[in-house]
Amino acid sequence: MKNAAVLGASGYTGAEAVRLILGHPKLKLTALTAYSRAGEVYSDVFRNFAGQDLPALVTADEVNWDEIDVVFACLPHGASQETIAKIYNRVETVIDLSADFRLSDPELYADTYGRPHDFTELLSQRVYGLSEFARDLLKGAKLVACPGCYPTCTMLALLPGLAEGLIDPERLIVDAKSGVTGAGRKASLSFAYSETTDGAQAYAIGAHRHAPEMDQAMKDFAGVSAKVRFTPHLLPMNRGMIATCHVELSDGVSVDTLRAHYEDTYKSEPFVHVLAAGQVPQTRHVRGSNHCQIGVFADRTPGSAVIVSVIDNLTKGSSGQAIQNYNLTQGWDETLGLTGVGVFP
Amino acid sequence: MKNAAVLGASGYTGAEAVRLILGHPKLKLTALTAYSRAGEVYSDVFRNFAGQDLPALVTADEVNWDEIDVVFACLPHGASQETIAKIYNRVETVIDLSADFRLSDPELYADTYGRPHDFTELLSQRVYGLSEFARDLLKGAKLVACPGCYPTCTMLALLPGLAEGLIDPERLIVDAKSGVTGAGRKASLSFAYSETTDGAQAYAIGAHRHAPEMDQAMKDFAGVSAKVRFTPHLLPMNRGMIATCHVELSDGVSVDTLRAHYEDTYKSEPFVHVLAAGQVPQTRHVRGSNHCQIGVFADRTPGSAVIVSVIDNLTKGSSGQAIQNYNLTQGWDETLGLTGVGVFP
Amino acid sequence: MKNAAVLGASGYTGAEAVRLILGHPKLKLTALTAYSRAGEVYSDVFRNFAGQDLPALVTADEVNWDEIDVVFACLPHGASQETIAKIYNRVETVIDLSADFRLSDPELYADTYGRPHDFTELLSQRVYGLSEFARDLLKGAKLVACPGCYPTCTMLALLPGLAEGLIDPERLIVDAKSGVTGAGRKASLSFAYSETTDGAQAYAIGAHRHAPEMDQAMKDFAGVSAKVRFTPHLLPMNRGMIATCHVELSDGVSVDTLRAHYEDTYKSEPFVHVLAAGQVPQTRHVRGSNHCQIGVFADRTPGSAVIVSVIDNLTKGSSGQAIQNYNLTQGWDETLGLTGVGVFP
Amino acid sequence: MKNAAVLGASGYTGAEAVRLILGHPKLKLTALTAYSRAGEVYSDVFRNFAGQDLPALVTADEVNWDEIDVVFACLPHGASQETIAKIYNRVETVIDLSADFRLSDPELYADTYGRPHDFTELLSQRVYGLSEFARDLLKGAKLVACPGCYPTCTMLALLPGLAEGLIDPERLIVDAKSGVTGAGRKASLSFAYSETTDGAQAYAIGAHRHAPEMDQAMKDFAGVSAKVRFTPHLLPMNRGMIATCHVELSDGVSVDTLRAHYEDTYKSEPFVHVLAAGQVPQTRHVRGSNHCQIGVFADRTPGSAVIVSVIDNLTKGSSGQAIQNYNLTQGWDETLGLTGVGVFP
Incomplete structure (x- = not known):
């Protein structure tokens, strides 16, 4: 112990x-x-x-x-x-x-x-602890920086495609949405119930602090130099985060190829699940858990795709990944303490 | 009467x-x-x-x-x-x-x-009744087709920039979000409270029926042939719709120029309001009203912008615009019966 | 004007x-x-x-x-x-x-x-402006005190029965529930979204400031000296208030008699509606309106009944009744400015 | 296993x-x-x-x-x-x-x-498995009937006081509130998101099927023959149940005495917690857990009290108590599989 x-x-x-x-x-x-x-x-x-x-x-x-x-x-x-x-x-x-x-x-x-x-x-x-992509570095690490919630959700959606050259790093548009717990526990009119329920809004457009962190992760884990265009939104829900990634496929790459690569990348992962074609991830299914669900979809115009990723911002997006990272520093089974599934409904 | x-x-x-x-x-x-x-x-x-x-x-x-x-x-x-x-x-x-x-x-x-x-x-x-862009046609019309909620919300955000050539019609990505009333009144597990509250999800990715309607509106009202890449989401709120439009500015166009053009376009409109720089539209502020609020923002990379538009899907996105259109067919003040402001909070 | x-x-x-x-x-x-x-x-x-x-x-x-x-x-x-x-x-x-x-x-x-x-x-x-019971006093009044939201909702439910002697003033238990807007617009951890959504709680049990006001109203409008036992709750909704009044019928009084008396009392009221037997009032049906809906029900044990009343706490419970009262001071039609029905859904 | x-x-x-x-x-x-x-x-x-x-x-x-x-x-x-x-x-x-x-x-x-x-x-x-009151009977039982959610929530609040004679069995008014998951998973207009969000209502007034079950439990576990007056409500939340019990104290019994008896009754219970004076239970704090929180309060009039109990209707109110009961049949530690605390926020 x-x-x-x-x-x-x-x-x-x-x-x-x-x-x-x-x-x-x-x-x-x-x-x-x-x-x-x-x-x-x-x-x-x-x-x-x-x-x-x-x-x-x-x-x-x-x-x-x-x-x-x-x-x-x-x-x-x-x-x-x-x-x-x-x-x-x-x-x-x-x-x-x-x-x-x-x-x-x-x-x-x-x-x-x-x-x-x-x-x-x-x-x-420090080791940057995007768990699934940093296992070797994490083993024995003394200081681990856990990624932000948006970078976690987004990078799990983008890195496999970028690392393999399947999507264009110059054309990344991420439209993300978060539950209100992401703002932390504080007395603030902006996050008062009556100001945040039953409605939605974007915020920090073009200027969110997590965007440079995403650029860094793309460089460190996929070897690409790029700037993600990132727009977050605040939704009337407690926990939950969704990154809707609008991407362009590289020449000759089909959506099925892209999805197959994601399935392959994550097939042994305990916490990251690529859904079958046609299944759309929902944040409520990962509520309270360390899981991430990813879906890969064709967009309307040839050569374009949408990759959707959902996590619980407080768990996989924060404290759950922190535990996972600690497990990895110790060489333990990384699921220790994290075996719970989403609390749905 | x-x-x-x-x-x-x-x-x-x-x-x-x-x-x-x-x-x-x-x-x-x-x-x-x-x-x-x-x-x-x-x-x-x-x-x-x-x-x-x-x-x-x-x-x-x-x-x-x-x-x-x-x-x-x-x-x-x-x-x-x-x-x-x-x-x-x-x-x-x-x-x-x-x-x-x-x-x-x-x-x-x-x-x-x-x-x-x-x-x-x-x-x-029939006359296609996107009210603000079809006033002349609507006068005296016998049959009016009211636009879908997503096309209304999105076209109010895109048409001014497209018509003036300020944004690139080939690179339009619309990430939209709707409240649950958009699904209509029906007994359906998909829209049961416990399946839709406290969570979010995309749906109909790359395949929503409102996308061809948007293409048509862009052609008819802005003279551009283009296909919008459109991804809708379902949010845990009753009424409200937000279209987050990720666009590319034409060469030499600044975000301030773009915003000024929107302000100019809509300055006399009773229902469409362009917010000041930095103010982000929220769906809750138009709840139950025929109003639309629009914000124009710089995105992270030079030459890119985000245009956000919010409406109430049941009012401006449906029955409110229908009344507005009827007022226009009769040559009446188009605000008759629609003077209520958003019911907030 | x-x-x-x-x-x-x-x-x-x-x-x-x-x-x-x-x-x-x-x-x-x-x-x-x-x-x-x-x-x-x-x-x-x-x-x-x-x-x-x-x-x-x-x-x-x-x-x-x-x-x-x-x-x-x-x-x-x-x-x-x-x-x-x-x-x-x-x-x-x-x-x-x-x-x-x-x-x-x-x-x-x-x-x-x-x-x-x-x-x-x-x-x-001052005149205490519980509109439906104070019309004569309000005419020409210079200073009107508008009732609290809980007293308004509760007294509309209790006064007809009390005034007529149909229910026992010594055995009044009011279990009330309010939306979060009742707390006002302020930065407070207690009313933060994440602390108030998706859950419910009682508060101020036995000690809410609106209780003495109810006692006063029962005395002034029904001539009974009694203390209501009042327990308020905070619910995860924006607007809306429900008073569930657990009462004892006077000897020989049936629930049907009680309901008939309420129907009779309110039959000409523009804002207070007694629902048919079996119909249960819902707060969402009066959202954003000055209306009150009341239902009268038999409870499980003979001689007991439940009277349920719903209002929008910000409208009939506050600003709507304020307008209604002003209309009455001026001798105008009391519905001026208040003709809107509930914004549902 | x-x-x-x-x-x-x-x-x-x-x-x-x-x-x-x-x-x-x-x-x-x-x-x-x-x-x-x-x-x-x-x-x-x-x-x-x-x-x-x-x-x-x-x-x-x-x-x-x-x-x-x-x-x-x-x-x-x-x-x-x-x-x-x-x-x-x-x-x-x-x-x-x-x-x-x-x-x-x-x-x-x-x-x-x-x-x-x-x-x-x-x-x-069969053994009726209100776990905390049926441990001896459950040991070795082959067929266990798990109590309904309302009876569980309510009986944990009432039985200690009734069994000890501290409250009057003839004057029990229970005003209860449930989240929407209590209605089960089904396509039904009554439980559609837009019909159940942002509002509240009573239902089945005086006629809910769980009321006779409560009478039975009071007889079996507290030896009193009484009929509880029970009014349930549907609230816009997913999980969670609150029973607000309006009771009369027996002669000479103070609220502090009553609370002390509850504290004593439940002091060794792993899942039932009596809160300190002034602390009001909230359903969100037991979300997703097998816990119950109880508060005991003075009401406005001398000799009256309010006992509030909260559970998660799907866990302690159903599947959690089912597991607890199975643990008890086997003579195992009854917390096996149930050690999780409430998922808050």
Whole structure:
């Protein structure tokens, strides 16, 4: 058993990490930290844990880090790198769910997040944990940067085609949609029930912070230099994310060939499932699970296709992939603690 | 006052037509028809009409058509043309909300809807009522085909740019999203609450029946021959439709120029509003109204843009535009009966 | 035409008042006030008003009150009485939607709202505007206190039976449910989408501020001294309120007798509809309208009954009834500006 | 390992049973049956199971019952007893989730369900599995009738107080609310998205089939003869059930005494949690879990109280309790396969 701490347990990704760790056969939840809500009983902060035997919710300073094996850092960007730097030498493994270690180039980080990166030495050691494409690098890694939810959903849809040269990297249009939990747990008029239910909207058009991360992943995992055109939307649902990728097929490539390649790429994956022709992925079928479902479709004009990918933004898009990554660092079966299927309906 | 009949009043577009006609100063609701639910009290079929003084719900055969001035036909395609043909010479004006008279080419109709068109003579007389672009044709028209909801939402977003040559007709990708009322009122597992809430999905990818209609509208109203790549989605909301149009700017055209052209095009329109730079349209703001809101945005790569359009699929996307079109046939103020703003929150 | 001002137009009841005033044939919207959002364009605060010609959003101090005929005060309690006191002599009529003038007894106000009432002289002049039961008093009234949403919904369900002695005032249990808009427009974690969607909860059990107001209404309108046992719930819907009233029939009274009395009481009412036996009211059927639907049912044990009442909390429960009350003060047709039926679906 | 079959796996309670069995350490899913959907791949019927290794979906006749240890029967009432009777002697244990064996009196069954009970001999052997109150009886039981969702939620709230004489059995008013999954998986206009979202309603007032079952449970487990006054509601949420129980305290009993008794009764229960004073249960906190949360509150008038209980209708209200009951029949730890906490948000 490894002792696990969740940093930033008062947010949604923190709570999802706690939920998953409780069901993990080799992890013992040893510490829970928060900032403004430190001192509260955790099941008062997240009532779904009523009746569970959980550690007290404390500040990061109150934790004895020497007894912690693995840290799941669910902090805002900026705060995450600072806290990780402080405890880095006292723990065995750090799985960071924030944006702080996703971009390998500190300048790109500064441009994207509006602040310099203060721990570039750490940054140079991190492994970018898009699990299915980074298994070898993850084995034994000490610092793992978990991808953003949109990059996870989108890259699982695009990388196989790009790596094999089946789709045109210059013509990638990703129209993505997310549930409201992606905005985190906060008091905000923008995410108030009456302002977000029963309606839909785009946001951050042409300017979302996850787009440069996608460019990086395409370069690192498929060897292509390209800029994805990315438009996210906010939908009236709790969890769930869908990336609808409008692509152009390379010359001579058919949609059936493309789908066959995806089926082949993912045929042994425990969490990524390519649906049969005609079956359209739905976010509700992966709700609460670490699964991803992908569909490949012909578009209307010859040579064009649509690849659709769905995940739960809090699970495969965040805390589930974090657990999967930790399993991989330890050389364990990567499904440990993640065997649950989607909670549908 | 003109006497109005609603054919197919037991469906959602029928009910929306009834709701709007009740608030129209120059229309008197004289007949309501249904098929399987004929004989029922209308306010038992749609309880929101409790307490209103409404005609009985009868079959089409029971109506004295000679006393009807205008028919709003809210029937399924196929059934609509048959019924309209029967009563065509007994009424003054027919506003058809079905798909039966949208496509001017009978062969395209047959290909798209899987059945021949049986009334091509009528078809040749119809006016396609995309209100803002067909005012002159609508004046005095006897038979109006109201556009589909997706074509309405999308064409309002694309036509100004296409007509002016500001965007490339060869590179049009429309990623659209609709609320569940678009599926009509029916007992269907696919649209059961538990199968459609709290999740999202694409459908009819590359194969939706509204796509050929969009091609036709682009030809008729902007003079361009092109095929839109169209992917619709089903969202967990009741009313509302959003078309996210991913476009390429023509050489030398900036996003600001594009937006200025949209502002100019629609500046006097009572129902179409171009939002200021940075403001993103939301479907909830047009809920229950005949309004359309449009935003124009730069995408990530130079020369690319995103145009977002939102409507209420049952109002501007169907029954509201039908009323607007009838107003135009009569030479009335086109806002009669449609002055309500969006019911938000 | 009368000149109307909406005080506190940046909240939900304010926006609903604006929406309804725009459709009122005898009201001209002349001033809109807000506090922190003064200076903003109103259609930026509520995007559903895009394209409408509306007054600027200003502070209350910036309004020339001498040109205002009627004020709809949509302010928080406390703030409302203060502002009303300042402008009272400069306007003809004040319709207050806050809680400040609902309770006629200043001590009860202080107990209930945790602050003294500072304008008891004004308080003594006010008319409590439960429209259907206060028509005579409302005619010519200068200051109208609009009932709370729960009291409106509940009293329409209970008063006829109580006034006639058909139900036992000592055994009134009201289990009520409200949509989230009832909480107002504010940044609050408690009303964040992810904390309020797809779930339900009771709140303020045994301690809601609307309960004493109900007791007062039962005394004033039905002459009974009683305390209603009132439990409200928060439901995952935007608008809508349902009061499920569990009552005991007086000796010898049958459910059919009870229902017949309700039918008789409300038979000429434009906004209150008693459904036929077996028909159950649904909040969605009154959405966005000033209507109330009531059903009367036998409960399981002899002598017990259930009376169910539904309204839209923002309309009949607030701004719609406010307009209705103003119409009554002026001796106008009380349906002016309120003829819209429920927006369903 | 025991071999498990799920009868009626194409419904929601069937799917929930499958989901839970997959996570159960001592159960092997060996057979899945359906009627009209037999022959389909199970993950096509419920897409959330994509990628799982599952038995084929067959008719009940195609199963080799001799190799099955335990049957979870998720069939409609009537069909359930017939199928169970056929296979009863070939399997070790039958856990029935239908209504067929809930009522011990065949006449009451006939009155309530409108058909005679055809297998009264079986009926006389069944154990009514309200887990927390039937542990001794369940041990070794061959046929278990799982309680209905409403009785489960309500009895957990009422039985401790009734059994101890702390509340008056003659004055029990239960106002309950359920998510839409409670209606099962079927094509029905009444449960279509657009007819059930964004609104609420009561139904089956005074006449719900679960009410007699509650009376029976009060008699069997608390020794009181009483009729609960029960009014259910349908809410726009997927899963979740709340029972708001309006009760009268016995003479001299305080709310604190009542709460203390509930805390004491449930203090060692793994699935039932009594919240601290002032904390109100929310259905979303038990979503997807076998947990129940209970709150005890003072009502407005002296001597009255409100007890609120929340469960997930598909889990503790159906398939979760079924697993719990099977665990108890086997003498296993009753939490096997049920350790997951609520999926919140």
